Amino acid sequence: MIRETVMEDLIRLYHGAGGVEMRELLTKIFFKRLEDKLKRYKDGLGIDHPDDGAAIKISEDLYMVISTDSYTVKPIFFPGGDIGKLAVSGSLNDVLMMGAKPIALMDSIIVEEGFSTQDLVKIVDSMFEILREENIPLIGGDFKVMPRGEIDKIVINTVGIGLANKLIIDSIKPGDKIIVSDYVGDHGAVIMLYRFGLDKDPDIISKSKLRSDVKPLTKLMIPLIDKYIDHIHAARDPTRGGLAGVLNEWVSDTELGIIVDEEEIPVRESVKKYSNMLGIEPLYLASEGVAILSVDPSVAEEILRFVRSLGFANARIIGEVVEEERFKGRVILRTSVGGLRILEPPRGEIVPRIC
Amino acid sequence: MIRETVMEDLIRLYHGAGGVEMRELLTKIFFKRLEDKLKRYKDGLGIDHPDDGAAIKISEDLYMVISTDSYTVKPIFFPGGDIGKLAVSGSLNDVLMMGAKPIALMDSIIVEEGFSTQDLVKIVDSMFEILREENIPLIGGDFKVMPRGEIDKIVINTVGIGLANKLIIDSIKPGDKIIVSDYVGDHGAVIMLYRFGLDKDPDIISKSKLRSDVKPLTKLMIPLIDKYIDHIHAARDPTRGGLAGVLNEWVSDTELGIIVDEEEIPVRESVKKYSNMLGIEPLYLASEGVAILSVDPSVAEEILRFVRSLGFANARIIGEVVEEERFKGRVILRTSVGGLRILEPPRGEIVPRIC
Numbered sequence: 001m002i003r004e005t006v007m008e009d010l011i012r013l014y015h016g017a018g019g020v021e022m023r024e025l026l027t028k029i030f031f032k033r034l035e036d037k038l039k040r041y042k043d044g045l046g047i048d049h050p051d052d053g054a055a056i057k058i059s060e061d062l063y064m065v066i067s068t069d070s071y072t073v074k075p076i077f078f079p080g081g082d083i084g085k086l087a088v089s090g091s092l093n094d095v096l097m098m099g100a101k102p103i104a105l106m107d108s109i110i111v112e113e114g115f116s117t118q119d120l121v122k123i124v125d126s127m128f129e130i131l132r133e134e135n136i137p138l139i140g141g142d143f144k145v146m147p148r149g150e151i152d153k154i155v156i157n158t159v160g161i162g163l164a165n166k167l168i169i170d171s172i173k174p175g176d177k178i179i180v181s182d183y184v185g186d187h188g189a190v191i192m193l194y195r196f197g198l199d200k201d202p203d204i205i206s207k208s209k210l211r212s213d214v215k216p217l218t219k220l221m222i223p224l225i226d227k228y229i230d231h232i233h234a235a236r237d238p239t240r241g242g243l244a245g246v247l248n249e250w251v252s253d254t255e256l257g258i259i260v261d262e263e264e265i266p267v268r269e270s271v272k273k274y275s276n277m278l279g280i281e282p283l284y285l286a287s288e289g290v291a292i293l294s295v296d297p298s299v300a301e302e303i304l305r306f307v308r309s310l311g312f313a314n315a316r317i318i319g320e321v322v323e324e325e326r327f328k329g330r331v332i333l334r335t336s337v338g339g340l341r342i343l344e345p346p347r348g349e350i351v352p353r354i355c
Numbered sequence: 356m357i358r359e360t361v362m363e364d365l366i367r368l369y370h371g372a373g374g375v376e377m378r379e380l381l382t383k384i385f386f387k388r389l390e391d392k393l394k395r396y397k398d399g400l401g402i403d404h405p406d407d408g409a410a411i412k413i414s415e416d417l418y419m420v421i422s423t424d425s426y427t428v429k430p431i432f433f434p435g436g437d438i439g440k441l442a443v444s445g446s447l448n449d450v451l452m453m454g455a456k457p458i459a460l461m462d463s464i465i466v467e468e469g470f471s472t473q474d475l476v477k478i479v480d481s482m483f484e485i486l487r488e489e490n491i492p493l494i495g496g497d498f499k500v501m502p503r504g505e506i507d508k509i510v511i512n513t514v515g516i517g518l519a520n521k522l523i524i525d526s527i528k529p530g531d532k533i534i535v536s537d538y539v540g541d542h543g544a545v546i547m548l549y550r551f552g553l554d555k556d557p558d559i560i561s562k563s564k565l566r567s568d569v570k571p572l573t574k575l576m577i578p579l580i581d582k583y584i585d586h587i588h589a590a591r592d593p594t595r596g597g598l599a600g601v602l603n604e605w606v607s608d609t610e611l612g613i614i615v616d617e618e619e620i621p622v623r624e625s626v627k628k629y630s631n632m633l634g635i636e637p638l639y640l641a642s643e644g645v646a647i648l649s650v651d652p653s654v655a656e657e658i659l660r661f662v663r664s665l666g667f668a669n670a671r672i673i674g675e676v677v678e679e680e681r682f683k684g685r686v687i688l689r690t691s692v693g694g695l696r697i698l699e700p701p702r703g704e705i706v707p708r709i710c
Contacts, residue, residue, distance in 0.1 A: 009471065009472055009473070010468075010469050010471060010472060011468060011469065011470045011471075011472055011475060012468060012469075012500070013500050014500075015466075015498075015500050016498060016499045017500075022498065025472075025498075026498055029472075029476055029479050030479065030496070033483065034483060034486075034493060035487075037492070038483075038486055038487065038490075038491070038492045039492055039493070039494070040492055040494055041458055041459045041492050044459075044494065045494075046459075046492055046495060047492075047494055047495050047496060051495075052495075052497075053495055054459070054461060054494035054495035056419075056516065058413050058419070064411075064413070064419055066494075066514065067495070068461045068462070068463045068495065068496065068497055068512065068514050069497045070463040070464075070465050070497050070499050070510075072465060072499050072501050072506075074505075103396055104396045104401075104409070104411060106421065106423045106514075108423045108425040108512055109425075110510060111366050111370075111371070112366070113366060113367060114365050114366065114367075115366040116364065116365060117362055117364055117365060117366055117380075117384075120366060120384065121384055124384050124385065124388075128388065128389060128393075131389075131393055132390075132393065135393075136393070137392070137395055137396050137401055137402075138385075138389060138394070138401075138402055139394070139395055139396055139400075139401035139402055139409035139411070139421075140401060140402050140408055140409035140423065141385070141402060141423065142407075142424045142425050143370075143371060143377060143380075143381055144371045144425050145366055145367070145368050145369075145371025145372075145707065146371075146708060147368060147708070150429075150507035151427075151505070151506050151507065151510070152501070152504075152505035152506065155425075155465065155506070155510070157423065157463055157512040159421065159423050159461075159514050161396075161411065161421065352468075352500065352501065352502050
C-alpha cells in the first residue's frame with residue numbers, strides 16, 4: 001500500500017492527518033528504520049502493529065496495554081466537550097479498542113504563558129469528571145509552560161493504561177460483519193464548522209444541534225470484552241481519517257476487502273448537509289465516541305442486539321469482509337442505487353487540529 | 356510547605372519551572388481536588404507521590420513503573436544533544452530513579468507545519484541511537500502536525516516503561532548520606548548560554564567546552580538497583596529546579612533537613628563562571644544525566660566507590676540528612692568558610708524551555 005516516494009523537504013499539515021501521507025512518513029522515519037527487535041517488547045504488541053497503543057505481556061494470560069496520544073484540538077472548547085474531555089476519553093478508548101479494561105491514566109499538559117487559569121481549571125475539571133465517572137485514577141503527570149506565542153493555548157498528552165486477558169489485534173477475517181456503534185463524524189463536523197468560521201452564524205450550531213460525540217466507550221466495550229472477546233476480530237474508534245480511514249487500515253496489507261452499504265452507515269442529516277456544503281465526504285470525519293467492530297458473522301446479529309441493549313440504539317451492521325481478488329486491499333461502498341465505488345484511504349487534511 | 360495564596364488569573368512561565376509556584380498551582384488544580392482513591396492504582400504509587408512517574412503493582416514483588424514527560428527544550432539542537440536524545444534519556448532516567456529497569460518506550464511527537472524533514476530525521480535518529488544502545492524497544496507512539504505559528508518547531512512527549520521488584524520511593528532517613536554522581540548544572544548552563552544569546556560569541560561555547568550532560572543513567576542505576584536497592588532511600592535526576600530543587604522536595608513535608616557542603620558539590624568552573632556572570636546560582640541549574648542519591652550511611656562510602664567504579668569518577672558525598680528542629684524542612688549549605696545558609700527551594704524561572 002505504501003508507495004515509494006521521495007521524502008518531502010518540509011513537514012506538511014497532511015503528514016499529521018492520519019491518512020496516506022502520514023503512514024508514508026512514519027514508515028520512512030520510524031517503522032523501516034528501526035530493527036525488528038526494537039519494535040515490540042518480547043511477545044507484546046508494538047509499533048510494528050499499526051494501532052493506537054502497545055501491549056506488554058506480563059503473564060500467561062495478562063497484558064498491560066498502554067496508549068499515548070497528544071491532543072491539539074482547536075477550538076479547545078466546543079459543543080459537547082473540550083480538550084480535557086477529549087484527551088481522557090481518547091486515551092481510555094484507545095485502551096478499550098485493544099481489548100483492555102482501563103485501570104489508570106497519566107497526563108502531561110503544556111500551556112502557553114498567559115493562558116487563563118480559570119480555563120485551565122475548567123479543562124482539568126472535565127478530565128476529572130470523566131475519571132470520576134469511570135473510577136479511573138490519574139496516577140502521574142507532567143506540567144510545562146511555554147512562552148507566549150510559542151504554543152497555541154494548550155496541548156495535552158494522555159497515557160491510557162489498561163489490562164487485557166486477550167488482545168484485539170485488528171485482524172479481520174473473511175465473512176466478518178462490520179458493526180458501527182453510533183452515528184459517525186459528529187466530532188469532525190463540529191470542529192470543521194468552527195474552523196470554517198461557520199460557528200459565527202449564531203444559528204448554525206444551535207439549529208443543527210451538532211455536538212461532538214466525544215465520550216469514553218467503557219459502557220460499550222467492557223461488556224463486549226467480557227462477553228464476546230473471542231468473536232471480535234478488530235475494534236477501533238474512527239478518529240483522524242474517520243470510518244474510511246479505519247476500514248482502509250484494516251484491509252491494507254491483507255488479501256481481503258470490505259464492502260459497506262452506504263445506506264446503512266449512520267450519518268446525521270446535519271453532518272451530511274454541512275459536509276456537502278463544504279465539499280467533504282462525511283465518512284472521513286472523525287468520531288470520538290464511536291466504535292467500529294469486525295465480528296464473527298455467526299454472532300453478528302446477537303452482538304448488534306447486545307450493543308443496542310447497552311444504550312447504543314443507532315448501532316448498525318454496515319457491511320462485511322470479503323475475500324475476492326477484485327476487492328483485495330480495498331474498501332468498497334455499495335451506493336443506494338446499487339453501484340459500487342471505491343472508498344479511498346484518507347489523503348490530505350480536511351481541517352488541522354481535529355483532535 | 357505550600358502557602359495558601361490566591362490563584363493567579365493567568366499562567367506564568369514560572370508555573371512550569373518546577374519550583375515553588377508550580378507545586379502550588381498543581382496542588383491547587385490537581386492534588387487537592389482529586390479524591391484519594393483517584394490518585395493511585397490500588398497499592399501502587401500515584402500522583403499523590405511527588406515523583407516523576409507512577410507505579411502499578413502487578414504481583415507480590417513486581418511493579419510496572421510508567422513515567423510521562425513532555426520535552427519543549429529550546430534550542431532543539433544544542434552542544435551535547437538534541438530534543439530527541441533529551442526526551443528518550445529523560446524518560447529512561449525517570450523510570451530508573453524509581454528503582455525500575457526500563458523495558459520499553461513510547462513517543463508522541465508534535466511538529467510545526469513547515470518543519471524540516473531532515474531535522475526531524477536527525478531528531479528521530481538521536482532517539483534511535485539511545486534506544487539501540489540501551490536495547491529498549493519503541494513500542495508505540497503518536498504523531499501530530501500543528502499549523503505554522505501554532506507551535507514552535509517541535510515538542511516530544513515520551514513515556515518510559517520499566518519493571519521494578521522494589522520501588523525507590525524518595526523517603527530520606529536521618530543520617531543518610533547524599534551522593535551526587537557527577538558535575539551538576541551542565542545542561543542548564545548550556546541552554547542558558549543559548550537563551551541569553553551568548554552562543555553568538557563564537558568562542559564562548561567552544562572555549563568553555565560546555566556540553567549538556569544529557570544521557571541515560573542505565574549504566575549507573577541498573578548495577579546500583581541490583582546491588583544496593585535496600586540501601587537507597589531516595590534517587591532523583593535533578594532536572595528542572597536542579598540539585599536545590601531535588602533536595603528541597605526531599606525535605607518538604609518531613610521532620611528532616613539536609614546539610615550539604617558547598618565545597619563538595621561538583622560544579623564545573625565554566626558553569627560557575629557563566630552562572631556568576633548571569634547572576635544565577637548553579638545549584639538551580641538542570642542536569643539531564645546526573646543522579647542524586649540518599650543512601651544508608653553504613654554503606655555510603657562503599658556505594659560511592661562502586662559508583663566511581665562504574666565510570667562516574669566525579670561522584671561525591673556532598674552532605675547528609677539531619678533530624679534537628681532548627682533545620683526541619685530546610686536544605687542548608689555549609690559554605691567554604693564554615694557558615695550556614697539556607698538553600699531555598701527554586702522560585703521563578705531562570706530560562707523557560709530548559710527541558
